[in-house]
Amino acid sequence: MTKFSDLNLDPKVLKAIVDAGYESPTPIQEGAIPPALEGRDVLGIAQTGTGKTASFTLPMITLLAKGRARARMPRSLVLCPTRELAAQVAENFDTYTKYHKLTKALLIGGVSFKEQDKLIDKGVDVLIATPGRLLDHVERGKLLLTGVQVMVVDEADRMLDMGFIPDIERIFGLTPFTRQTLFFSATMAPEIERITNTFLSNPARVEVARQATSSENIEQVVMMFKGSRKDREASEKRKALRMLIDNEAEKCTNAIIFCNRKMDVDTVAKSLKKHGYDAAPIHGDLDQSQRTKTLDAFRDGSLRFLIASDVAARGLDVPAVSHVFNYDVPSHAEDYVHRIGRTGRAGRDGKAMMICVPRDEKNFDAIEKLIQKTITRIDNPMQTSDTLDEAPAAEQGEKPKRTRTRTPRKSAAPKVETAQVEAAPIEAAQAEPPKPHDAKSDAPKAVPHTREPKAQTNTHTNAQPKPQAQKEARGRSGNNNNRSRGGGGGDNKVVGMGDHMPGFIAMSFDERRTG
DNA sequence: AAAAAAC
Structure with missing residues (x-):
């Protein structure tokens, strides 16, 4: 059984994982972390509850551990569809950066710009945002996305439902084309397929059975x-x-x-x-x-x-x-x-x-x-x-x-x-x-018949050409074999990450936003 | 038909 310690993560990240009480990665983590650490794009097909959040925060922290943030130019960006989800991701970063000096800002609507501006001015390593507020900051000229090395799109299919896709495309366009992209969706609707073909380059495709569909538990x-x-x-x-x-x-x-x-x-x-x-x-x-x-x-x-x-x-x-x-x-x-x-x-x-x-x-x-x-x-x-x-x-x-x-x-x-x-x-x-x-019956229409062809043939469909010197297919391609341990096991044991009680519960919204 | 997200 794979352990987190087998995954080439930063030692300080590993320590934080141990502190949080985890030993073994979930399937999505096991599948997504290695290619992410190699700098590859990742297309993750999974819902939350599968440990999806840590599957991008852990490699991101490892990658960001080298280097330093610059004022108004965040080095990484995570996009979430709702404010609550963004706050949840921010909390996840807090958990695993406890031995690092990485800084972050949570950019969501419904709260004042002031604190957010202050953080951006100081320079942050990680930006976690809902699309509307992020673009608002950009339009006010307070924020440059040209320094983004890693961009994460979380819950892409929900972004689609909510009409965020044009915003997402716009945000993609504001980031450098050399960025690494980690893209997560519970399903692969045609429109999602199109986006991934356009903005991802030879992604490692990681797919886990949807846990909640009608699972035994x-x-x-x-x-x-x-x-x-x-x-x-x-x-x-x-x-x-x-x-x-x-x-x-x-x-x-x-x-x-x-x-x-x-x-x-x-x-x-x-x-x-x-x-x-x-x-x-x-x-x-x-x-x-x-x-x-x-x-x-x-x-x-x-x-x-x-x-x-x-x-x-x-x-x-x-x-x-x-x-x-x-x-x-x-x-x-x-x-x-x-x-x-x-x-x-x-x-x-x-x-x-x-x-x-x-x-x-x-x-x-x-x-x-x-x-x-x-x-x-x-x-x-x-x-x-x-x-x-x-x-x-x-x-x-x-x-x-x-x-x-x-x-x-x-x-x-x-x-x-x-x-x-x-x-x-x-x-x-x-x-x-x-x-x-x-x-299979757990995931009736999670992934139709489009399992691998697009990910492999996407180079010629790129509407927006994107040189990929550092992103060639290394190692195994078509990384979609992670179902073996899915399904939860049925013995009612608590598995995977995401099962800790977020500490930000105890904090006021202000503390959380600035923390 | 409704919800979400920027002011």
């Missing part, structure tokens, strides 16, 4: 739900959510609850709070300090329920999330995979529970088709008997006077009347034997 269930009356549907759906939560009782240590709309995030969070649940919302309309505070609280365990829009669907690495609830069926099947991937991380078990209303059934079908798996149906207890106690007059205010529903966390067994109705189907669902399926 995430139990997935769905409750088909229909309101008794149209005007009651919303409040009944919130009640259904509470029943799902209550039924899990103490098995649900914490959870992310996803809604499709920001408005529903707010409504559900408010409703849960009113019913005595420890819940807080997170979405893009909340101000950044609030977002940071909420996420930090969820990470350190002081918040049990995070109600989230898709801002939290991808990449967020909170190691021990026991449950993901899809309050709404995501309208893009891909998003389902990302959402449930917030649980069952680092080899742990996780449970994903979804509520599906009739109008979402089409989207639901698309999800089952994507993951090539039947999601276990559980019954809606309210439909079978129990709707009567939800008096129509009381429902819209969700008055807290009904104490029975307000103290769910204390009682392991939920309400008496509903207990029998609910327990049966849900227990049955849990007893369902895990279907045997191989690695």
